[in-house]
Amino acid sequence: MWETMKKLAGLLLCSVVVFLAACGQGETSSDAASDNETSDSSEKIYVLTTIAQIAEPLSVIGGERLEVDSLMGPSVDPHVYQATQSDIAKIENAELIFYNGLNLEANMVDIFNHLADTKPVVAIGEEISEESLLQDENKAVDPHIWFDIDLWKEALDRAVEELKNYSPDDADMFEENKQAYFSDLEALKEEATKLQHIPENHKYLVTAHDAFQYFGHMHNLEVIGLQGISTDDEIGVSDINETIDIIKKYEVPAIFVESSVNPNSINAVLEGAQSEGIDVTLGGELFSDAMGEPGTEEGTYIGMYRHNVDTIYEALMGGTE
Known part of the structure; x- marks a missing residue:
């Protein structure tokens, strides 16, 4: 039974990758950038994340300019998560995708690698310097960086910079909201003492x-x-x-x-x-x-x-x- 489920999950992953690759062939990165430049600034930018630890802060920082969605909700384990059929539309429609990386979403990496040629897909955790990352006894990198508030600020900052690049007209607003949110994180650090x-x-x-x-x-x-x-x-x-x-x-x-x-x-x-x-x-x-x-x-x-x-x-x- 377990082997059958793994085979079905593998087939689904392959079908998602093939489907998304085919959808992306009709639009190059430069085409996407051009579409973004001419889009109605009143339309919300659709941002997709894997985990809510990324989605919720970005929804605060992005304000009314972003529609932020996460693939993995409460009680969902990202270590073993497999892309579902219902994820395909979200992944295809997203203008930007952010995920933790560092092998947290191990079963999603192939999909994200295929998408990276057609839209911004950023593993924000992999922007953290190697010397700041913890490893287990087998030298595997620990991906749970959101539990260090300072490191999570670095990771979120990378996401905000990508948002600024995507929508320069909103850059000042994104930066102002980020600074306000980071002030709240500093207060949280003080509480945790x-x-x-x-x-x-x-x-x-x-x-x-x-x-x-x-x-x-x-x-x-x-x-x-x-x-x-x-x-x-x-x-x-x-x-x-x-x-x-x-x-x-x-x-x-x-x-x-x-x-x-x-x-x-x-x-x-x-x-x-x-x-x-x-x-x-x-x-x-x-x-x-x-x-x-x-x-x-x-x-x-x-x-x-x-x-x-x-x-x-x-x-x-x-x-x-």
Whole structure:
């Protein structure tokens, strides 16, 4: 059954690439640029992103000039996401496409590479300097850069520069809105400094998969992910037992599930630890690879980040206040 599903997914990917390549043959990059120059400035620019962590900030920065859509909504795991039939129209109609890159959207890369000759397609995470990127023990680059606010500002800045190039008449407005939004991100950084007050022996963040290394690096937390940086990685009994040993050794007061990851593995750790008499609780749900529902506070980048900060702080303080 699984093999059949993978074959069908592969066939769909091929059909999407062929379809989009054929659609792009009738219009060259210079034709597209010419169309843009003569387009009605009152029409919204249709921007497509993979993850909402890119889409929502750009919708704020772009204001009324942009219509921003994301392919991957709440609870969607970008590590294993496959393009669907309904994605084809969005991808073809988009005037600009932004994705994280760094192998986050591994199954979408071929499509984006084929589209890059016909429209702006930018992997904003791959604009970050190599020395700023974290790697796992196997030297694989960690793609979860949105958890370092400073790095995410760099990535968003790259997207805004592309918007300015595409619509020069709106460049000043985009820049002004970006600066206002970045001021809000600086305020968010200041809010998050309360994590520094967590007692040193409680500064262990145990989650379902290794998505929080940038967060931990920024806020001085030791991060233990049950799975690797991709949710496609396997979890074995030894991984569960090693995590239980860490919880016991450091007296970790709480562990966390993630909104886009099956909670079974973390629940197995929780049950295993409690069966050994270890005093640990479920600290709550964190947003890692996906944000909350649109229209909610957690459906915004700032609100999602703030939710994580507050949830981690309250759980790891462990009644020490």
